Amino acid sequence: MKKPKFGVVVFPGSNCDHDTYYVLRKILDLDVIFLWHKQSSLEDCDVIILPGGFSYGDYLRTGAIARFSPIMNEIISFANNGGYVLGICNGFQILLEAGLLPGVMIRNESLNFVCKDIYLKTVNKKTVFTKSINGKNVMKVPIAHGEGNYFADENTLKELEDNNQIVFRYSERDGSITSSSNPNGSVKNIAGIINKAGNVLGMMPHPERSSDSVLGKTDGSLIFKSLVNNIFN
Amino acid sequence: MFKAKVLIKRRKTILDPQGKAVEIGAKHLGLTNIKNTRIDKYIEFNIDTNNKKAAEDEVNDYCKKLLANPIMEDYEFTLSEWTPSEEEVK
Numbered sequence: 001m002k003k004p005k006f007g008v009v010v011f012p013g014s015n016c017d018h019d020t021y022y023v024l025r026k027i028l029d030l031d032v033i034f035l036w037h038k039q040s041s042l043e044d045c046d047v048i049i050l051p052g053g054f055s056y057g058d059y060l061r062t063g064a065i066a067r068f069s070p071i072m073n074e075i076i077s078f079a080n081n082g083g084y085v086l087g088i089c090n091g092f093q094i095l096l097e098a099g100l101l102p103g104v105m106i107r108n109e110s111l112n113f114v115c116k117d118i119y120l121k122t123v124n125k126k127t128v129f130t131k132s133i134n135g136k137n138v139m140k141v142p143i144a145h146g147e148g149n150y151f152a153d154e155n156t157l158k159e160l161e162d163n164n165q166i167v168f169r170y171s172e173r174d175g176s177i178t179s180s181s182n183p184n185g186s187v188k189n190i191a192g193i194i195n196k197a198g199n200v201l202g203m204m205p206h207p208e209r210s211s212d213s214v215l216g217k218t219d220g221s222l223i224f225k226s227l228v229n230n231i232f233n
Numbered sequence: 234m235f236k237a238k239v240l241i242k243r244r245k246t247i248l249d250p251q252g253k254a255v256e257i258g259a260k261h262l263g264l265t266n267i268k269n270t271r272i273d274k275y276i277e278f279n280i281d282t283n284n285k286k287a288a289e290d291e292v293n294d295y296c297k298k299l300l301a302n303p304i305m306e307d308y309e310f311t312l313s314e315w316t317p318s319e320e321e322v323k
Contacts, residue, residue, distance in 0.1 A: 061302055068299065097302070104305045107250045151247060151305065185248070 002232045004084070006032040007045030009075070009091075011066045016052035016088065016208060023211040028224055037069035047084040047227055048075055050091025052144070052206055062105060062147045063093035072098060084231060085200045086129065086223075089145055092192070092202030101195055101202045102160070103152035109185025113146040117217070118183055120191055120205055121171035124164050127194055129201045132226035137175045139219035141205040143183060143191075148204040150186040150193075160193060168192035168203055234281055235288040236315035241274040241301045241308045276300060279315060288312055 006024050010017045017034065024032040033043060042048060055066035066072070072094075079085045079100050087095040095101045108114055119138045122130050133139065152160065160166050168191040172181045182189045184204075192203030207220030243249055252270040259267040280288040292310055301308040 060300065064299065064302070104302055106247065106305070109248070109250055111250050111254050149248075149250075153246075153304075185250075 003030060003228055004046035004231045005044060006030055006047045006049060007035045007042055008032060008049045008051055009035045009037060009071060010051075011037045011053065011055035011069060011094075013055040013057055013066075014051050014053035014090070016090075016206065019206075020049055020051045020088070020208040023208045023221065024224060027212050028221065028228070030224075030228065035071060037066070037071050040070055040074055042071075042074050042078055042083075046231060047086065048078060050075075050085070050087040050094050051208075052089030052091060055090055055094065058090075058147070061097065063090060063095075063097040066090075066094045067097040076100065079195075079200050082197065082199050084128065084227065086227070087200075087202040088206055088208065089143075089148070089204055092204055093147070095200060095202045100200050101193055102156045103150055103193070105147050106149045106151055107147050108145070108149050108183075113144075114148070114183050115142070115144040116183070117142050117210075118191075118205060119171050119173050119175075119181065120219075121169045121175050121177065122167065123169055124167045124194070126164070127167060127198055127201065128230045129194070129223055129226055130167060131230050133222045136219065136222065138171055138173060139210075139222065140217050141207055141210045141220050143205045144209075145184070145204055148184040148186065150184075150190045150204075152187065157187065160190075163196055165194050165196065166190055166192075167194050167201060168205070234279055234283070234315050234317060235285070235312050237278055237280060237288070237292045237310050237312050239274075239276045239278075239292070239296060239300060239308055239310040241276065241296075241306050243271065243273060243306055247305050274300075279317060279321065280312075285312065 169189040210217040210220035251272040256270040
């Protein structure tokens, strides 16, 4: 089976780049390279990952400055031509700033930086990122952010729902969507969304932090496995 | 040269958790009449041109593309002729 080649973009201030690289290379035995934010070539990667971190110190707004790094022009054309892009945490914030996904991220309702395991309900299992999650009702995946409070206006939310673009919601352990399971105030418990074309996914939880059995949880690896199993098949 | 003073305001419909938190402090201070605290951004910079129209265009571009996020923020600015101080020239 042909497997995709992954590229993990490194911005100044990225700090989950090595974790992501480690999971793809050492745990899943995949072809993966780092892509420095100043380069203009994506080096024939099939999947681009924008990792978590604090690119440019989160100055101005999260992701606002990274969005203008030279490599982003390439990533935007790549995405617009159907290339697969996964934004995790700060990567999701960058995708919003770049306009590849709709909406904005604001400060957590509690004002606290929240770092803990949460339960995640996959509400769209038809995407190339989630097809392999089939057997799971909920996944246990950590979050770690201060600005993960997803907001979009009514029209945008309606469009997201009508097109089945909401992929992950924060939930209870049994999969029920409640306000007490919402860690940051995100509208409709939204934890991850996909673009209309189905090739760009942004999510606040960190699948790379729940992919190595040494850490006691491996649900996150299902997202990477899903890409491997479904991109060329 | 011009000096731009830009005010970036979050739309009223968007929750401002910082403003809300700071207002709790006001209540604790005993300032019971304070309402609707909003924390916005004020940004200053110089524009190195003598053409006012060009300066305005550049400020608009800067605001629209980077300083403000048009999904949740509005901006306004003033532009004034400016002679940079010795410190600014350095």
